Amino acid sequence: MTIFKTLGAVAALTVFAQPAFAQDALPMDHSKMEAMDHSQMKGMDHSQMEGMDHSKMDHSGHDHAAKPTDNSLAAVSEDAQTIVAKVNGLVCDFCAQALKKVFKKEDAVETISVDLDAGEVRIFLKDGQSLSDKRVAKLIRKSGYSLVGITHENGA
Amino acid sequence: MTFTGLQYNRLLKRFNGPSSQANIYAKIGVGQADPFGSEGAELSGFTEFAADWETRRWFTEYRVRATDFADNKSVHHSVRLGVAPYIGDYGDLHTWLMVDVQNHPDGDTPITTTPLIRFFKGVQMVELGYTVEENEWLANWIVRF
Numbered sequence: 001m002t003i004f005k006t007l008g009a010v011a012a013l014t015v016f017a018q019p020a021f022a023q024d025a026l027p028m029d030h031s032k033m034e035a036m037d038h039s040q041m042k043g044m045d046h047s048q049m050e051g052m053d054h055s056k057m058d059h060s061g062h063d064h065a066a067k068p069t070d071n072s073l074a075a076v077s078e079d080a081q082t083i084v085a086k087v088n089g090l091v092c093d094f095c096a097q098a099l100k101k102v103f104k105k106e107d108a109v110e111t112i113s114v115d116l117d118a119g120e121v122r123i124f125l126k127d128g129q130s131l132s133d134k135r136v137a138k139l140i141r142k143s144g145y146s147l148v149g150i151t152h153e154n155g156a
Numbered sequence: 157m158t159f160t161g162l163q164y165n166r167l168l169k170r171f172n173g174p175s176s177q178a179n180i181y182a183k184i185g186v187g188q189a190d191p192f193g194s195e196g197a198e199l200s201g202f203t204e205f206a207a208d209w210e211t212r213r214w215f216t217e218y219r220v221r222a223t224d225f226a227d228n229k230s231v232h233h234s235v236r237l238g239v240a241p242y243i244g245d246y247g248d249l250h251t252w253l254m255v256d257v258q259n260h261p262d263g264d265t266p267i268t269t270t271p272l273i274r275f276f277k278g279v280q281m282v283e284l285g286y287t288v289e290e291n292e293w294l295a296n297w298i299v300r301f
Contacts, residue, residue: 089172091212093250094276097300114246116212119174146172 073113076124079154080110083123085136086148090119098143106131106139119148159200159225161187178209189225198226212243215252234258238274249277256285265289 090096096114099121103112108129113122121140125131133150140147163185171178182205189200201224208217215238222231238254252274259267272285272294279301285294 087172088174089170089177091175091177091210093244093246093248094279094281094300095177096246097279116246144167144170148174 073111073124076110080127081125081129081155082153083125083131083133083136084151084153085121085123085140086150087119087121087140088146088148090114090116090121090145095144099140099145102139102143106135159185159187159189159202161185161200176209176211179207181206181208183221189228200225210238213240214238215240215254230260230262232258232260232263247278249275251275254283254285270294 093114093116096116099114100112103109103121103123108125108131110124110126112124114120115122123131123136136150137147163183166182168180168182170180182203184201184203186199186201189198202221204219204221206217206219208215210216215236217234217236219234219236220231221234223229234256236254236256238252240250240252242251244250254272254274256270256272257267258270268287268289270285270287272283274281274283276282279299281296281298281300283294283296286292287294
């Protein structure tokens with residue numbers, strides 16, 4: 001009698017490929033980003049983000065100051081330069097693991113935290129490091145999500 | 157029939173909403189059917205298309221699969237519905253209660269129902285279920301890397 005119907009399937013190797021629209025990560029020379037003129041970026045109107053009214057968001061039971069339980073966040077300073085990406089599609093923790101994998105490959109990134117309630121990815125940068133909005137957008141897309149907007153904290 | 161092999165999943169299209177996500181997948185499997193059976197190993201494979209839509213609370217999925225297992229060729233359809241009894245935060249242990257209904261037109265039991273429970277935490281997922289009509293347990297373990 002076959003006890004476990006999917007015993008054979010358990011032995012199968014499933015390869016999760018990137019979405020068809022994703023691009024492979026390319027080596028990035030961060031030193032060339034220092035003089036980047038954000039006003040030249042097309043398609044992303046940062047002036048619309050400056051007036052973001054967080055008070056209209058339902059924060060019941062949700063504290064932005066509280067970090068999710070994650071040992072990698074323990075070493076992150078409260079003054080760490082932080083990029084906050086508002087993202088669509090963040091409904092599944094298992095799928096969101098791709099974000100951590102993708103962003104941790106970046107030299108400038110110390111760690112990230114994901115807020116499924118708010119649909120936000122907080123990217124904590126290493127001291128003295130920077131990460132362009134364009135690069136963040138590319139990494140979000142590579143992870144399989146859609147970027148809605150980006151804000152910066154602590155001088156990131 | 158037991159199938160053992162390699163499976164390739166390709167995400168064809170994803171639709172990201174503020175509080176939902178929908179996906180369309182293509183899957184291909186190649187391996188051996190009934191490798192330990194009396195007939196010996198037979199080269200076999202399958203092709204599947206799947207579409208799902210989910211929120212933090214609800215999960216729905218439809219799958220259609222064409223299989224070629226030696227002398228057994230068939231097409232079958234499946235629907236899976238799920239609900240999260242609680243909404244966990246990132247990094248928590250997440251739990252889903254699901255029911256999977258499959259239609260195998262050529263099978264001895266054309267309609268099978270499998271209630272199952274799915275857990276995932278971090279990069280690991282485990283699901284345990286029981287197919288009522290076939291009196292069989294289901295167990296899957298997936299690790300993302």
